[in-house]
Amino acid sequence: MHALIINGSPRVKKYSNTDKILSKFTEGMAGSGSTFEQYEISDRLQWEKIRKAFSENENILIALPLYVENIPGLLLEFLSTVEPRNGEAQMSFILQSGFAEGCQLRCGEAYLEKLAGRLGCSYGGTLVKGDNFSIRLFEGEQREKVTGRYTAMGRIYGRDGNFSDPACKAFTGPEVFPLPIRLLVGLMMKTLAKRGFDKAAKGWGCERPLGDRPYAVR
Amino acid sequence: MILIVNTTENTKITDEIRIELESRGEDFEIVEASSMKISHCIGCNYCWLKTPGICTIKDDYEIILKKMVTAGQLWVISDTALGFLDYKGKNIFDRVMPLITMYLKFKGKQMRHVLRYKNIMNIGLIYRGDGDREYLKRWNERCALNFGSKSLGVFPEEEVKEAAVCMH
Numbered sequence: 001m002h003a004l005i006i007n008g009s010p011r012v013k014k015y016s017n018t019d020k021i022l023s024k025f026t027e028g029m030a031g032s033g034s035t036f037e038q039y040e041i042s043d044r045l046q047w048e049k050i051r052k053a054f055s056e057n058e059n060i061l062i063a064l065p066l067y068v069e070n071i072p073g074l075l076l077e078f079l080s081t082v083e084p085r086n087g088e089a090q091m092s093f094i095l096q097s098g099f100a101e102g103c104q105l106r107c108g109e110a111y112l113e114k115l116a117g118r119l120g121c122s123y124g125g126t127l128v129k130g131d132n133f134s135i136r137l138f139e140g141e142q143r144e145k146v147t148g149r150y151t152a153m154g155r156i157y158g159r160d161g162n163f164s165d166p167a168c169k170a171f172t173g174p175e176v177f178p179l180p181i182r183l184l185v186g187l188m189m190k191t192l193a194k195r196g197f198d199k200a201a202k203g204w205g206c207e208r209p210l211g212d213r214p215y216a217v218r
Numbered sequence: 219m220i221l222i223v224n225t226t227e228n229t230k231i232t233d234e235i236r237i238e239l240e241s242r243g244e245d246f247e248i249v250e251a252s253s254m255k256i257s258h259c260i261g262c263n264y265c266w267l268k269t270p271g272i273c274t275i276k277d278d279y280e281i282i283l284k285k286m287v288t289a290g291q292l293w294v295i296s297d298t299a300l301g302f303l304d305y306k307g308k309n310i311f312d313r314v315m316p317l318i319t320m321y322l323k324f325k326g327k328q329m330r331h332v333l334r335y336k337n338i339m340n341i342g343l344i345y346r347g348d349g350d351r352e353y354l355k356r357w358n359e360r361c362a363l364n365f366g367s368k369s370l371g372v373f374p375e376e377e378v379k380e381a382a383v384c385m386h
C-alpha cells in the first residue's frame with residue numbers, strides 16, 4: 001500500500017508535534033511493507049505539489065492537531081483549493097490534541113467524517129488521541145514515551161489501509177477521567193504542571209508571569 | 219459591549235444589524251475584517267509561554283483581540299467552505315489563544331485552560347452559504363465551553379433578524 005500523508009499542522013515541521021507523531025507512525029507503516037510520501041501544509045511552497053498528489057493517490061492520510069475544536073484555519077484554507085475526488089480515493093485521519101480526554105476530540109472527529117464526503121472520498125476512519133501538547137517541550141525518552149505508541153498504529157494502517165481495527169478505537173484512552181483521577185490531576189495542574197510550564201517559559205525567555213493581563217482595562 | 223466581526227465582504231448584513239442595534243440603543247462595535255490583514259495562527263505558543271497574552275504576529279487581529287477583552291458577546295459573520303466556516307472565519311477563532319493562559323484546570327468533567335481575563339464572552343455565529351447548521355451549532359457550543367461562556371446560537375444570513383434579537 002502507498003499513502004499520501006499530509007501534515008495539517010500550521011506549525012513549522014521542526015516544532016510540529018504532528019511531525020514527531022508521524023515519524024513514529026510511518027516506522028510502523030514501513031514495518032508492514034507500506035510506502036508513503038509526506039508533505040507539510042505549513043509550507044505554502046508545497047501546496048501545488050500536495051494538490052497534485054491529492055488528485056492522484058488512492059490512500060490519503062491527513063494528520064492534524066485539533067485547533068479550537070476542529071481543523072486548523074490554514075488546513076481549511078488549503079483544502080478549500082483542492083478538487084474533490086469522484087469516490088475513488090479514501091481519506092483517513094490522525095487527529096491529535098492537547099487536552100487528554102477522548103471527549104475533547106469528538107467534535108473535530110465528527111467534522112472529519114463529513115469532510116471526507118465533501119471532498120468526494122470514502123472515509124477510512126480517524127485515529128483519535130489527545131495529551132500531545134508537551135511533545136515539543138520533551139526530548140529523548142520522555143518524548144519517545146508519548147510518540148512511540150503510534151508505531152503500532154502505523155503497522156495496522158499499513159496492513160489494513162484504514163483505522164477500523166478495534167485497537168485503533170481503544171488507542172484514544174478514556175473518554176473522561178474518573179473522579180479520583182480528576183482530583184489528582186487537578187492538584188497536579190496547580191502544582192507540578194504549573195511549575196513545569198513556568199520553567200518552560202523561563203527557558204523561552206519569558207519575562208512576565210504566565211497569567212499576565214497586558215490588555216486589561218484599568 | 220457586543221462585538222460583531224464580519225469576515226465576509228457583504229456589508230449589507232452589518233448595515234442591517236447596525237440599524238437594529240442603534241434603534242435599541244445597544245452598546246456595540248462592528249469590525250469589518252474582510253479587508254483587514256489577518257493571518258492564520260502559526261501555533262508558536264508564544265502567547266502562552268514567551269510573551270503572555272500577546273500574539274507574535276503583528277497584524278490587524280490585535281485590534282479585535284483588544285476589543286474581546288471587554289466584549290460580553292462576540293458575533294462572527296462568516297462565509298462557508300466544506301460545510302463549515304471558511305478559513306477567514308475559522309482564523310478569528312484560532313487566533314484567540316492570547317485570551318487563554320497555559321494553565322489548566324477541570325471544569326465539570328473536562329479539562330480547560332484558565333482564562334486570562336475576567337471577562338466572559340458569549341459567542342454567536344452568522345454564516346453565509348452552504349453551512350452544516352447542526353454541526354456548526356455543536357461546534358459553537360464546544361467553542362463556548364473553552365471560553366467559559368455560552369453559545370448564543372448559529373444563524374444563516376437569511377435569519378439575521380433572529381440573530382439580532384439575541385444581541386444585547
Ligand SMILES: Cc1cc2nc3c(=O)[nH]c(=O)nc-3n(C[C@H](O)[C@H](O)[C@H](O)COP(=O)(O)O)c2cc1C
Nearest residue numbers: 009011016017018065066067068069097098099133
Ligand atoms: C490555535 C490552537 C488551538 C488549539 N485548540 C485545541 C483544542 O481545541 N483542543 C485541544 O485539545 N488542543 C488544542 N490545541 C493544542 C494542539 O492541538 C496540540 O498542542 C497539538 O499537539 C499541536 O500539534 P502541532 O505541533 O503539530 O501543531 C490548540 C493549539 C493551538 C495553537
